[in-house]
Amino acid sequence: MKDxxxxxxxxxxxxxxxxxxxxxxxxxxxxQKPGAKLLVRQDGSGVGTLGGGCVEGDIWFASSEKxxxxxxxxxxxxxxxxxxxxxxxxxxGGTMHFMIDPIENKLEFEFFLDEINKAYNxxxxxxxxxxxxxxxxxxxxxxxxxxxxxSKSGDLISExxxxxxxxxxxxxxxxxxxxTLKIEDxxxxxxxxxxPPKLLIAGGGHVSKAIANLAKPLGFELNIxxxxxxxxxxxxxxxxxxxxxxxxxEGFDQFNINANTFIIIATRGHRQDDTAxxxxxxxxxxxxxxxxxxxxxxxxxxxxxxxxxxxxxxxKLKAPVGLNIGARTxxxxxxSIISEILSFRLGGDGNxxxxxxxxxxxxxxxxxxxxxxxx
Numbered sequence: 001m002k003d004x005x006x007x008x009x010x011x012x013x014x015x016x017x018x019x020x021x022x023x024x025x026x027x028x029x030x031x032q033k034p035g036a037k038l039l040v041r042q043d044g045s046g047v048g049t050l051g052g053g054c055v056e057g058d059i060w061f062a063s064s065e066k067x068x069x070x071x072x073x074x075x076x077x078x079x080x081x082x083x084x085x086x087x088x089x090x091x092x093g094g095t096m097h098f099m100i101d102p103i104e105n106k107l108e109f110e111f112f113l114d115e116i117n118k119a120y121n122x123x124x125x126x127x128x129x130x131x132x133x134x135x136x137x138x139x140x141x142x143x144x145x146x147x148x149x150x151s152k153s154g155d156l157i158s159e160x161x162x163x164x165x166x167x168x169x170x171x172x173x174x175x176x177x178x179x180t181l182k183i184e185d186x187x188x189x190x191x192x193x194x195x196p197p198k199l200l201i202a203g204g205g206h207v208s209k210a211i212a213n214l215a216k217p218l219g220f221e222l223n224i225x226x227x228x229x230x231x232x233x234x235x236x237x238x239x240x241x242x243x244x245x246x247x248x249x250e251g252f253d254q255f256n257i258n259a260n261t262f263i264i265i266a267t268r269g270h271r272q273d274d275t276a277x278x279x280x281x282x283x284x285x286x287x288x289x290x291x292x293x294x295x296x297x298x299x300x301x302x303x304x305x306x307x308x309x310x311x312x313x314x315x316k317l318k319a320p321v322g323l324n325i326g327a328r329t330x331x332x333x334x335x336s337i338i339s340e341i342l343s344f345r346l347g348g349d350g351n352x353x354x355x356x357x358x359x360x361x362x363x364x365x366x367x368x369x370x371x372x373x374x375x
Contacts, residue, residue, distance in 0.1 A: 002120055004037040005113050007047040008103070012110045017042045019063035021100045023050060024132060024189040025180050028094025030080060031055065035178050035191060042067055050098070055080065059098055066102050073101040073141025075132045075187075099132060099189060101141050108154060112145045115153075116193045122256065124148045125176065125194035127169035131156060132180070133187035148173055157186065165190065174259030174286055175345060194260050196221055197345060200285070202248055202276040203266035204231030207291060210334035211264060212237050218338065220262075225251040227272070248276035252283050261285040262341050264321065274300050281313040287344055289321030289337060323350050 004020065011018045023036040031051030038048040038056065040063035050056045055078055062076065078096045103109045112128060119126045130143040134157075144154035144162065146169040156162055161183050168181055172192040179190045199215045201208045204226035215222045216239050225244040226232035232245045244254050248267060257263075263280045265288065267273050273292060277300055280288045290297060297319040304314065322336035323343070343350045 001035065001037045001048065002117075004039045004048040005116060007039050007041075009110065009113055009117075011039075011041060012106050012113075017067045017102070019066050019100060019102045021050060021059050021063055021098050022189070022191075023096055024075070024099050024178075025097040026094055028080075030094040030096050032096070034180070038063070040064055040067070050096075055096065059100065062100055066100060071102065072104065072137070073099065075099050075140065097132075099130065099141070101130075104141070105143075108143070111153065112143065115145060115147075119193045120195060122195055125173040125192060125259075127173060127190055127192040129156065129165050129169060129188055129190050131186060132189050135185055139186070146170070156188075161186070176260060177347070195258060196260075198223065198257070198261040199264070199341070200224070200252070200255055200257065200261055201264045201266060202226075202251060202280065203264075203268065203272070203291075204228070204236060204243075205266060205268060206330040207333050207337075208264070208266050209236065210330040211266075211337060212239055214334055214338045215239070218342070223255050225254070226267075227251075248272050249279050251276075252279050257283045257285050259284055259286045262287045262289070262345070264289045264291065264337060266291040270296055270299070274303060277317070277319075278304060278307075278309070281309065281316060286316060287318060287341065288316045289340070290317065290319035291321050291333070291337070292319075294320060318344075 008018060008020060019040045021038045023032050023034050026033055036050050038046055038050045038059060040046045040060055044064055046060060050059055076098050078098060080094055115126050125148055127146045128143060129146060130141060131139045134140055142156055144152050144156050146152050146166050150166050150170065152162065152166060164183055165188060168179065169190050169192065172179055172190060173194060176192045176194040178192065181188045181190060197220050199220040200223045201211060202225060204224055208224060212222055222240045223242045224232060224237050224240050225246045227245065227247050229245055232243050234243055237243050244251065246254055263285045265273055265276045265280060267276055273290060277290055318340065321340060322333065323340045325336050327333045327336040
């Protein structure tokens, strides 16, 4: 979505009209999830995507019409029924809700975008809140910006409602999540912005190398350190943003770690894992994964608890790290670990998405009924 905001800044500076449409809610199977954005310019060109096909085409057209007619923001539901899905070869069957926003107060929005851009680039995270539904049409699209310290810019409805929104927003800031929230008779969309996710690996062995190959295509900033020169260098990890030689007790201090950082402990032995895990849990990272057997994990956890580790810090530990996929090779283990990180980050449960038997039974019954009618 950064490309959409960069395009918005450019349009504002050139005094051109534009519309930003955002997916704010979805139900069922849809081609995009909340947070997806499309900017449509005055000349009809665009940046971003809402999933393509007839959905995007219709929202694109609606955006262009808003620019021509100088209409205000609106929320529009879009039901992906079987006929619409079939037009584009889709098999979706859900509903998407869009905020189609011509950004009337461009001066305010430019100020908000400046703070959002700073959050992307390492400053403190922020959240943008806007009204989706209200009894008063003029309130639709109103916005406030909420910061980590609880301060805000802009006013929505009332101090009481704003305080509730501040509380909800601050809970989303760490991982840059979004949420639709109803307060009284109004519906709000909260979208948090922070740095891109960072993956920091302590240890430069075979599993670390396999993880490194997966991290960059998934959008992670990749950092690695090891206490041995031959395992911590750019030749071994050319895809890494930064590689350092450092001790496992002090190496974390050499990286900029925030709540959107995911740490993997994959050193060469128990003693190094022990030191690295203890140091990692004292950082601001939201996730610390320890690679190893259950036996090693038990010994390390026993030591940490006997030393009186803080309970809040201990909750961050995922050990042994990874989803149980029966992994054996470094590459398989890497997939297991990355899958767990993505599940944690995106709100998944790690379970199989296979259809339940009750749905298969319904399909069988439908086919059987159809056959009886034909006969």
